[in-house]
Amino acid sequence: MAIIEVSNLKKSYGTLEVLKQITFDVNKNDVVAVIGPSGSGKSTMLRSLVHLEEINGGSICVDGDYLVKDGQYSSPQELKRISAKMGMVFQHFNLFPHLTVKENLEMAPRLLKKESIQDIQKRSVELLEKIGLTNWAQSYPARLSGGQKQRVAIARALMMNPDILLFDEPTSALDPELTGEVLQVMKDLAKEHMTMIVVTHEMGFAKEVANRVVFMDNGEIVESAHPTELFENPKHERTKAFLNRSL
Numbered sequence: 001m002a003i004i005e006v007s008n009l010k011k012s013y014g015t016l017e018v019l020k021q022i023t024f025d026v027n028k029n030d031v032v033a034v035i036g037p038s039g040s041g042k043s044t045m046l047r048s049l050v051h052l053e054e055i056n057g058g059s060i061c062v063d064g065d066y067l068v069k070d071g072q073y074s075s076p077q078e079l080k081r082i083s084a085k086m087g088m089v090f091q092h093f094n095l096f097p098h099l100t101v102k103e104n105l106e107m108a109p110r111l112l113k114k115e116s117i118q119d120i121q122k123r124s125v126e127l128l129e130k131i132g133l134t135n136w137a138q139s140y141p142a143r144l145s146g147g148q149k150q151r152v153a154i155a156r157a158l159m160m161n162p163d164i165l166l167f168d169e170p171t172s173a174l175d176p177e178l179t180g181e182v183l184q185v186m187k188d189l190a191k192e193h194m195t196m197i198v199v200t201h202e203m204g205f206a207k208e209v210a211n212r213v214v215f216m217d218n219g220e221i222v223e224s225a226h227p228t229e230l231f232e233n234p235k236h237e238r239t240k241a242f243l244n245r246s247l
């Protein structure tokens, strides 16, 4: 069952067409890896899904609700409600530097005031344990390694109980020895059947964890297939050329 349906998504910056009528579905429990050269529109595509970018045409439907239909956005309340089904993890963590790890986790749910502080704290304790940072709860982000920061960013996204997690190159800003701990948290989430879209250069992760790989180039989805198929038997010349450069 499709939990995200994107059709004919168009996005331009001025005269630059960044997304050219993109269409794809993501099923519940899918782990979709999105690969492609720099500038191909991967970040713009993710940011459009959570309404950090306004698109110029097409539709985005999340769990049966249209964020935008044929270029017409839903009401502000609807946009908020629908966007809240998705959590986003950025390349540069985007933690609040003046808040402790625990405060980073609890801030958004506390502002939302939809549940008791006890419930929020219970979840932050659980999530800190899950990412192995219980002893860092009272630390400020500056004290953490890049890998630890990114694990906190993932936990912070999970605090909002999203149905879908979007990752934009979550390990690209990390020293190579720190990527493993972040990928491990993501693998654990995949095992728990979290629906995820992961923009990544980590081909090993894509092969091992994703059940679909989408190759984007120049604002288009060139090819989308099971990782074994896409990596071992790419259909398009552009995919082949990209993989030859990347593997």
Ligand code: ADP
Pocket: 013, 016, 018, 036, 037, 038, 039, 040, 041, 042, 043, 044, 045
């Ligand atoms: P990727 O994530 O695949 O590297 P992006 O989605 O970041 O690609 O960018 C796609 C294209 O859009 C690039 O040519 C980039 O320069 C351009 N672009 C991205 N954001 C903006 C912006 N805010 N204003 C103008 N051009 C942008």
Ligand code: MG
Pocket: 042, 043, 044, 168
């Ligand atoms: Mg990008």
